Amino acid sequence: MGNKKKSTIKDIANVLGITPSAVSKALNNHPRISKKTKKAVLQVAENLNYQPNHIATALRKGKSNLVGVIIPRANSNFFSSVIEKIEEVLNKKGYNVIITQSNESYEKECKNIEALLFTQVDGIIASMANETVKLDYYNKIKQKGIPLILFDRGENDLNVDYVGIDDYMSSHIVIDHLVEQGCKRIAHIGGFSHTRIYKNRIRGYFDALKKHNRPFEDNLIYECNLRQSDGRDIMKKIINLPDRPDGIYVSSDYAALGALEVMKENNIRVPDDIALVGFGNEPFSAISTPAISSVEQQSKKIGELAAKTFLKRISNPKEKVSLNKMILDAELIVRTSSKRK
Amino acid sequence: MGNKKKSTIKDIANVLGITPSAVSKALNNHPRISKKTKKAVLQVAENLNYQPNHIATALRKGKSNLVGVIIPRANSNFFSSVIEKIEEVLNKKGYNVIITQSNESYEKECKNIEALLFTQVDGIIASMANETVKLDYYNKIKQKGIPLILFDRGENDLNVDYVGIDDYMSSHIVIDHLVEQGCKRIAHIGGFSHTRIYKNRIRGYFDALKKHNRPFEDNLIYECNLRQSDGRDIMKKIINLPDRPDGIYVSSDYAALGALEVMKENNIRVPDDIALVGFGNEPFSAISTPAISSVEQQSKKIGELAAKTFLKRISNPKEKVSLNKMILDAELIVRTSSKRK
DNA sequence: TACTTTTGTTCCAACGTTTGAACAAATATA
DNA sequence: TATATTTGTTCAAACGTTGGAACAAAAGTA
Numbered sequence: 001m002g003n004k005k006k007s008t009i010k011d012i013a014n015v016l017g018i019t020p021s022a023v024s025k026a027l028n029n030h031p032r033i034s035k036k037t038k039k040a041v042l043q044v045a046e047n048l049n050y051q052p053n054h055i056a057t058a059l060r061k062g063k064s065n066l067v068g069v070i071i072p073r074a075n076s077n078f079f080s081s082v083i084e085k086i087e088e089v090l091n092k093k094g095y096n097v098i099i100t101q102s103n104e105s106y107e108k109e110c111k112n113i114e115a116l117l118f119t120q121v122d123g124i125i126a127s128m129a130n131e132t133v134k135l136d137y138y139n140k141i142k143q144k145g146i147p148l149i150l151f152d153r154g155e156n157d158l159n160v161d162y163v164g165i166d167d168y169m170s171s172h173i174v175i176d177h178l179v180e181q182g183c184k185r186i187a188h189i190g191g192f193s194h195t196r197i198y199k200n201r202i203r204g205y206f207d208a209l210k211k212h213n214r215p216f217e218d219n220l221i222y223e224c225n226l227r228q229s230d231g232r233d234i235m236k237k238i239i240n241l242p243d244r245p246d247g248i249y250v251s252s253d254y255a256a257l258g259a260l261e262v263m264k265e266n267n268i269r270v271p272d273d274i275a276l277v278g279f280g281n282e283p284f285s286a287i288s289t290p291a292i293s294s295v296e297q298q299s300k301k302i303g304e305l306a307a308k309t310f311l312k313r314i315s316n317p318k319e320k321v322s323l324n325k326m327i328l329d330a331e332l333i334v335r336t337s338s339k340r341k
Numbered sequence: 342m343g344n345k346k347k348s349t350i351k352d353i354a355n356v357l358g359i360t361p362s363a364v365s366k367a368l369n370n371h372p373r374i375s376k377k378t379k380k381a382v383l384q385v386a387e388n389l390n391y392q393p394n395h396i397a398t399a400l401r402k403g404k405s406n407l408v409g410v411i412i413p414r415a416n417s418n419f420f421s422s423v424i425e426k427i428e429e430v431l432n433k434k435g436y437n438v439i440i441t442q443s444n445e446s447y448e449k450e451c452k453n454i455e456a457l458l459f460t461q462v463d464g465i466i467a468s469m470a471n472e473t474v475k476l477d478y479y480n481k482i483k484q485k486g487i488p489l490i491l492f493d494r495g496e497n498d499l500n501v502d503y504v505g506i507d508d509y510m511s512s513h514i515v516i517d518h519l520v521e522q523g524c525k526r527i528a529h530i531g532g533f534s535h536t537r538i539y540k541n542r543i544r545g546y547f548d549a550l551k552k553h554n555r556p557f558e559d560n561l562i563y564e565c566n567l568r569q570s571d572g573r574d575i576m577k578k579i580i581n582l583p584d585r586p587d588g589i590y591v592s593s594d595y596a597a598l599g600a601l602e603v604m605k606e607n608n609i610r611v612p613d614d615i616a617l618v619g620f621g622n623e624p625f626s627a628i629s630t631p632a633i634s635s636v637e638q639q640s641k642k643i644g645e646l647a648a649k650t651f652l653k654r655i656s657n658p659k660e661k662v663s664l665n666k667m668i669l670d671a672e673l674i675v676r677t678s679s680k681r682k
Numbered sequence: 683t684a685c686t687t688t689t690g691t692t693c694c695a696a697c698g699t700t701t702g703a704a705c706a707a708a709t710a711t712a
Numbered sequence: 713t714a715t716a717t718t719t720g721t722t723c724a725a726a727c728g729t730t731g732g733a734a735c736a737a738a739a740g741t742a
Contacts, residue, residue: 025690025691032689033690037691056697058697059697
């Protein structure tokens, strides 16, 4: 039917013979308005099916109550779970969440930022695309004085709040585990080292090897986009090496799955010939054959902290000083692909 | 730095010694404004780093240029791919997209709708939660005269635009294929029949069996939530049947994967003992062992049509009459799990 | 009773933009 | 030259809400 005319605060005022501003105050529970009036206003509002005009409020107050989120792709258990939690926390506080995907593309990411700024979001929570190196667009956000919180894929140079797991330590946990399972030579299929998290994982890989007196070998470390196809391609190279490694640590479950496929196709026994550990604890890692050991990234916790950090920033914007770098512990979920004993 | 003061149309006007309204018209390329003035305005706007206040425009024009999208969960290849396309089409037309997840919960879905209405979106594109039976909240959208487009999970009673694949025919294609592979008795693990798409798939399953003169057996059809765990649970029941079926058609790849696991755990050979077909063509269906045959749902096309339908509705709102029910053909991707010959 | 305080409301300007009407100046038409 | 048209701009109101100042009435205090 389309009950065309939306009712406004003015309509309510007319019904009751009071002014719009009294109605506004009544609705906002202003202390100076009598209980009687408040009750009446609420009643009439109900009757008229009144819905506050959010846009008018936003204009008047100078804030939209919208928070923008940028993720590389929604199609990932980690990100969709982070978002779910962000929504949960922010909705409770009256914020709405605009989710955008960058598809790992710098260009798309820039467009997303522009769109979010255009929409006048009150803040942005983002995880950077793999491709992103230039920080100009992110700096634009900062310059506008809009709270920016990064998670997972951060960037130290930006100097903003950050939430993520301890990537360096994650690598240690993984390598410790593989060594314990008897692996002598461990390869690493990692992300590009210009991204902070992958750089840290690579560093952790190095240092953990050193710690265990394992030699570092140049041809056992690879950087890629970590898609399933990348895992396949690199694994093909690895099995053609004169002497193969006996353990592989992959920075993504998708790439790990690709690697696993190739190994199966070549009758390499996992974990006996080569033990495999992935990253991200995607649902499929538990159900592939063999199930893939993987690092759990604390998505819920990350989402919660990111949202709460935003709320903190918005509530006292003056306190520009103390940045929050929140680094959580990761957890290795050991499954068949790396369990030899 | 936080360059605090945002510049407005008024600032530009002051610099040039003209009125704000002239500036507004210049920026909107009004025919009555001289080229000279337009040029000057653009120049000054550039210098002052002017960004139009979207909220003010929205208030004045009575539209927010925001479109809400509700999906059951982002963590699915189908949905994230639909969204990507919706974004692509709508962004081009100056709309921003707010994505919300219902997590298959009716309650969350209602909250999402409330939030979107509160934000004054110009339209809503949604796929209903499995749980949803009551349509009160969706009717609220309609009553407000806000364009509503459903996709995939629709509902005939709502009488709104819809885009989805031909679920009824999909079942025919699947059953035709399984029969051709020599299956004599085919089970179906489906969604709940109160959801239109699942009802249609079940109907298709029935009719296709009849077409091939296959008997229908009561204990070969199951309704569930189609999660991986549901697939497992039901498969366990199936393998305990006095005589097992030799083909299984599952309405979701997740549930199909669960079923596959159970079969492997029980040394049932797939496809030789039991042939398996899933639904949704999730990435993992191609990489599980064996790879799962699956129905491809045309996510890109669906997203595109949904977005374009919204644009059509918004451009001529009077034309309330002719609903658009767009039913696309699905395609069966045949993989190892059902290929006997 | 006269004065201060409190209570409940109205008044009014503001947020930044848009848009039709009004108007003056320039140009075209008779 | 007088009149009609076109061009480029200004004016003013509007979108719906908010919130401080102003104000009258009621209540409290001396």
